[in-house]
Amino acid sequence: MGSQEVSSTVDWQGKHVTVAGLGVSGIPAARALHERGALVTVVNDGDDERARAQAAELEALGITVRLGDGATLPPSTELVVTAPGWQPDKPLFLAAAEAGVPVWGDVELAWRLRGTDGREPAPWLAVTGTNGKTTTVRMLASILQAAGLRTAAVGNIGVSLLDAVLGETEYDVLAVELSSYQLHWAPSLRAHSAAVLNLAPDHLDWHGSMAAYAADKGRVYEGNTVACVYNAADPATEDLVREADVEEGCRAIGFTLGAPGPSQLGVVDGILVDRAFVAxxxxxxxxxxxxxxxxxxxxxxxxxxxxxxxxxxxxxxxxAAVRDGLRAFRPDAHRIEHVADIDEVRYVDDSKATNTHATEASLAAYDSIVWIAGGLAKGATFDELVTGAAKRLRGAVLIGADRALIHEALTRHAPEVPVVDLDRTDTGAMSEAVARAAELARPGDTVLLAPACASMDMFTNYNKRGEAFADAVRARADESA
Incomplete structure (x- = not known):
């Protein structure tokens, strides 16, 4: 069955659908398809205790689950619905391509199922980019709520799009965060308007190249009806707008930290201004x-x-709703989060800065910094980051498995910056890192945790890393009180 034959109007009764992967997207997809009469088989690479418990719940509904074998395409499969993280070169997808079986992600499935319950489907305002997606989507939802609209922040932000589309709540509009993985598997998505915030190398092991990564990000613009929003400071995002096939009348809208030109939003004398949606x-x-x-x-x-x-x-x-929504917005934890001021030194937790692009933005926010960095580099290099930040650095404290890579970049490009290299990867290292950073800091400085690396060498995730930093800072504040 070709991809055009499976649509929002299809009779799912008796259709053989394979769902690839248990988890936050696979389980809702399997349930939704089963409820519509599809013959669902779930395949999953893992076969651990959690997977077996999830499988038991689905099997009780009459859904077939195959654990420990996500590579083989089940016989008679007419459609594959995949978790977004499964790589395109997996044998399951190669077999599907050879058999002419379409592959959708959960976002594609949600898009196809919207409105099938007779309700008017809510338009999607979509956001993607290397960094800033979650914050922007949550800001957008806050603005829409301030305007009196029924909305939710959904998608890659952790709230299933399927749940939003098929749930009881009727929305006026959805603020949708989309990852490059999700966009790769969403060929028919057509948003009302969409934004690509920025582009920097990330997930290249999954996509295979920067060009492929950018192309998947650019899918968010396809078929936009009103606006394609791009970053005027990042020409690659505007290039994606130019390449997109959009609806007649859809406009390119830029945003800039400087004074905006026509069809842009920007900043003038401390005011956010709009020169795009005015008469x-x-x-x-x-x-x-x-x-x-x-x-x-x-x-x-x-x-x-x-x-x-x-x-x-x-x-x-x-x-007025833009103003009120921004005022009401509160950022998530570990995103440039002010923890405390101790002896006229500001301590800031940006543990979410897990790559160099995010860390570059974080470092640019402060004038004099003692930088706590390090972790798992994921193949990143740090020369450009250090070169750009060198004049802002009072000192650096390095932790984690790949700290030597950052140390070498500091030696090459900021040799005058004092560096403390902590040769330990235990979770207690954070307390020592904060103490050593405090020794380097002077009144007016910012001690900034912006690791430029993933956390899994020392912590379960970036949240735990940020919590360790905040705990160490608060303990220090109590001692100095």
Missing amino acids: NRQKQAQELAEVTDVNPPAPHNIANALAAAALARAFGVEP
């Missing part, structure tokens, strides 16, 4: 909010706010 964009600008309404008002976070505002304005939201 005379050649001569007029609409005030939206003040920079101080953005929390925190770091440069990259202001860029996130402008992207969110652009999508909201594309949907017809009034300027």
Whole structure:
């Protein structure tokens, strides 16, 4: 069965569908398809205790589950629905391609099933990019809520799109975070408006090349009806707009930290302004909010706010709702989170900065920094990052398995910066890192945890790493009180 034969109007009764992967996307997909009469087989690589418990729940419904073998395409399969993280070169997908069987992700399935219950489907405002997706989507949802719209932040943010599309709540519009993985498997997605925040090398082991990664990000613009929002400071995002096949009348809308030109949003004298969605964009600008309404008002976070505002304005939201939504927004933990001030030194947790692109933005937010960095580099190099930040660094404290790579970059490009190299990867290393950073800091400095690396060499995830930093800072604050 070709991809055009499986659509939102298909009679799923008796269709043989293979769902690849248990988990946050696979289980809702299997349930939704089973409820519509499909003959569902779930395949999963793992066969651990958790997988067996999940399998038992699905099998009780009459769904077939095959654990420990995610490589073989079950006989009679007419469609594969995959978890977004499964790589395109897996044998299962190669077999599907050879057999002419289409492969969808959970996002594609949600898109195809929207409106099949007779309700008017909610438009999607979609956000992707290497960094800032979650923050921007949550800002967007806050703005939409301030406008009185029924909405939710969904997708890669952790709330299943299938649950949002098929649940009891009727939404006016959805704020949708999409990863490059999800976009790869979503060929027919057509958003109302979409934004690509930025592009930097990431997940190249999955995509195979930077060009393939960018192309998957660019899918978010395909078929947009009102606006393609791009980053004026990142020409690669504008290139993706140019390459996209959009609906007639869809506009390219830029955002910039400088003064905006026509069809852009930007910043003038501490005010976020709109020269895109105004009656005379050649001569007029609409005030939206003040920079101080953005929390925190770091440069990259202001860029996130402008992207969110652009999508909201594309949907017809009034300027006052942009201001009120940004004021109401509170960032997630471990994203440039101010922990404490001790002896006139600011301590900031940006454990979410797990790659060099995110860390570059974090370092740009402060003038004089004692930088705590290190972890698993994931193949990254640090020369460009260190070169750009060298003048801001008071010192550096390095932790984690691949700290030597950062140390070498500091030696090459910032030899005058004092470096403390902690030769330990236990979780207790964070307390020592904070103590050593405090020794290097001077009044007015910022001790910044922005690791530029993944956390799994020392911690379960970046949240645990951030919590260890915050705990160490608070313990220090109690001692100095």
